[in-house]
Amino acid sequence: MDTRLQARLALEDLNARYVDCLDQGRFEGWPDFFTEDAVYKIISAENHEQGLPLGVIDCRGRAMMRDRITALRDANIFEDHRYRHIVSTPLVRRAADDEVWAETNYQVTRIMRDGSAMLFSLGRYLDRLTGAGEDMRFAERLVVFDNKRIDTLLVIPL
Amino acid sequence: MPTDGSNESGAVRWPRADNTRVPYHIFDDGEVHAREQARVFQGPCWQFVCLAQEVAGPGEWKNTFVGETPVVVVRDETGGLNAFENRCVHKGALVCLADRGRAEHFTCVYHNWTYDLAGRLKSVAFRRGVKGIGGMEDSFRLEDHRLRPLRVRELCGLVFATFDDDAGELEDYIGPEITARLRRVLNRPTRILGYHSQYLANNWKLYIENVKDTYHAGLLHLFFATFKLNRLASEGGVVVSECGGNHASYSRRRTIHADAEYDSSTLRAARDDYALADPRLLDSVDEFGDGINVQILTIFPNFVLQQVENSIAVRQVLPKGTEETELLWTVLGYEDDDEDMTEMRLRQANLIGPAGYVSLEDGAVGGFVQRGVKGAGDAASVIEMGGAGDASQESRVTEASVRGFWRAWRRMMGD
Numbered sequence: 001m002d003t004r005l006q007a008r009l010a011l012e013d014l015n016a017r018y019v020d021c022l023d024q025g026r027f028e029g030w031p032d033f034f035t036e037d038a039v040y041k042i043i044s045a046e047n048h049e050q051g052l053p054l055g056v057i058d059c060r061g062r063a064m065m066r067d068r069i070t071a072l073r074d075a076n077i078f079e080d081h082r083y084r085h086i087v088s089t090p091l092v093r094r095a096a097d098d099e100v101w102a103e104t105n106y107q108v109t110r111i112m113r114d115g116s117a118m119l120f121s122l123g124r125y126l127d128r129l130t131g132a133g134e135d136m137r138f139a140e141r142l143v144v145f146d147n148k149r150i151d152t153l154l155v156i157p158l
Numbered sequence: 159m160p161t162d163g164s165n166e167s168g169a170v171r172w173p174r175a176d177n178t179r180v181p182y183h184i185f186d187d188g189e190v191h192a193r194e195q196a197r198v199f200q201g202p203c204w205q206f207v208c209l210a211q212e213v214a215g216p217g218e219w220k221n222t223f224v225g226e227t228p229v230v231v232v233r234d235e236t237g238g239l240n241a242f243e244n245r246c247v248h249k250g251a252l253v254c255l256a257d258r259g260r261a262e263h264f265t266c267v268y269h270n271w272t273y274d275l276a277g278r279l280k281s282v283a284f285r286r287g288v289k290g291i292g293g294m295e296d297s298f299r300l301e302d303h304r305l306r307p308l309r310v311r312e313l314c315g316l317v318f319a320t321f322d323d324d325a326g327e328l329e330d331y332i333g334p335e336i337t338a339r340l341r342r343v344l345n346r347p348t349r350i351l352g353y354h355s356q357y358l359a360n361n362w363k364l365y366i367e368n369v370k371d372t373y374h375a376g377l378l379h380l381f382f383a384t385f386k387l388n389r390l391a392s393e394g395g396v397v398v399s400e401c402g403g404n405h406a407s408y409s410r411r412r413t414i415h416a417d418a419e420y421d422s423s424t425l426r427a428a429r430d431d432y433a434l435a436d437p438r439l440l441d442s443v444d445e446f447g448d449g450i451n452v453q454i455l456t457i458f459p460n461f462v463l464q465q466v467e468n469s470i471a472v473r474q475v476l477p478k479g480t481e482e483t484e485l486l487w488t489v490l491g492y493e494d495d496d497e498d499m500t501e502m503r504l505r506q507a508n509l510i511g512p513a514g515y516v517s518l519e520d521g522a523v524g525g526f527v528q529r530g531v532k533g534a535g536d537a538a539s540v541i542e543m544g545g546a547g548d549a550s551q552e553s554r555v556t557e558a559s560v561r562g563f564w565r566a567w568r569r570m571m572g573d
């Protein structure tokens with residue numbers, strides 16, 4: 001199997017486990033999909049395309065991701081809700097032995113406690129990955145969302 | 159529907175002469191909303207429309223709103239700022255469709271009516287008809303028509319506009335104490351780090367009440383308390399302008415700064431008590447040199463300037479119908495920031511915005527009120543923390559600035 005195909009299969013599996021973790025509310029497991037000093041950033045396409053660095057969530061390293069989850073669990077106040085992610089087949093831009101660059105489209109439906117559901121976020125994951133097979137991790141995951149207007153608040157990672 | 163307030167339509171049923179009771183129907187009554195668009199947003203108040211740097215060069219323009227009215231701000235050939243309604247005088251279509259751009263003139267796509275950078279009508283397609291047949295009557299004069307202008311002023315790199323000459327001069331409108339606190343933060347050229355747009359399921363006034371209400375900060379936002387970061391329990395106060403509508407609340411870091419015994423190694427040791435896995439989030443510097451680590455400032459009706467540690471932002475609060483609001487954040491650094499300072503501001507940006515550790519709750523709480531007051535009839539809120547008046551106070555456990563907002567709003571509405 002060529003490197004790109006291997007990378008695609010590994011990322012497909014990683015994406016599937018990633019969205020399962022978030023959608024089933026096992027948030028404590030979320031930082032484990034990243035390398036220790038990984039970047040996780042949610043940024044609007046508007047900012048991204050203008051070269052503006054501001055993100056909605058901007059974690060530098062797994063420790064900051066853990067803080068996000070602690071705050072979500074114990075500090076922040078919000079109405080109960082969950083996500084359902086739909087992700088596309090990844091497009092592998094480049095696959096080297098030790099690093100992979102890839103993009104995956106996503107849509108997130110947010111389901112509120114009263115049963116109402118809305119298309120909450122859609123866009124692209126722009127990823128840089130290290131490791132192969134089941135050891136693949138995000139060294140960088142940029143969540144670039146197209147619908148720049150965020151409804152009410154964002155507290156669960158995308 | 160009458161919007162001039164000349165009869166009872168849209169009148170607010172105030173239970174008291176003072177502002178300690180605000181009737182809930184004020185947040186979901188469509189007639190109040192229509193009257194408010196006319197009397198407040200098109201009335202004698204200055205409204206933030208954009209940053210001067212967003213329309214820096216000749217012909218650069220930005221689309222925005224004053225209340226619900228679409229407005230374009232543009233820099234003309236001489237460097238002056240103009241603003242006018244984004245509505246063609248012919249059939250009412252939007253003239254500018256993009257968020258921003260650069261133009262030598264504006265042309266409505268519908269029938270090609272063309273305007274200069276001051277909004278004056280310059281040409282009408284087929285004005286003389288075709289081969290002498292059709293076209294406008296000779297009595298039609300271009301100079302009788304223009305996009306409806308607003309008066310524009312710039313202060314500290316912020317652009318404000320008003321439809322009404324009775325708004326007076328901008329600095330008089332803001333008042334000296336609040337102007338000084340605006341200058342304190344916007345004391346040098348800024349750099350835009352990015353934008354957030356947040357959509358709230360509540361009337362715009364509920365968000366303004368939330369921003370003006372310093373009492374809720376330590377109660378609703380539990381981030382600092384949970385992580386035992388007792389930074390907000392320090393001294394502070396609320397300054398309310400003479401008109402009531404503008405305010406600044408501030409808190410001062412506990413007096414750990416500048417003392418020789420608190421060298422950097424001691425501070426780092428103290429961090430072991432933090433429950434934050436990565437305490438770099440709270441790295442900050444006293445960049446204004448006065449120990450004030452949080453300052454929230456509002457200018458009536460809908461402008462907010464925020465300093466939370468070194469996170470600086472302006473917020474434009476835009477009504478979208480009676481029960482929805484768009485909150486537009488422009489997050490700032492300064493031109494003289496080095497790379498480390500920019501990184502620090504970006505880390506601290508996690509505190510604010512739609513996912514901010516100490517602000518995300520504000521996106522939801524207005525909706526809790528909006529849903530809570532359905533069917534409330536003539537019931538009203540109870541706003542008595544810190545008394546019944548709206549004078550400045552040396553405490554943040556007060557709702558003085560909320561009462562001040564309602565005093566200003568009532569006066570403008572003629573209530």
Ligand SMILES: [Fe+2]
Binds near residue numbers: 517
């Ligand atoms: Fe708040």
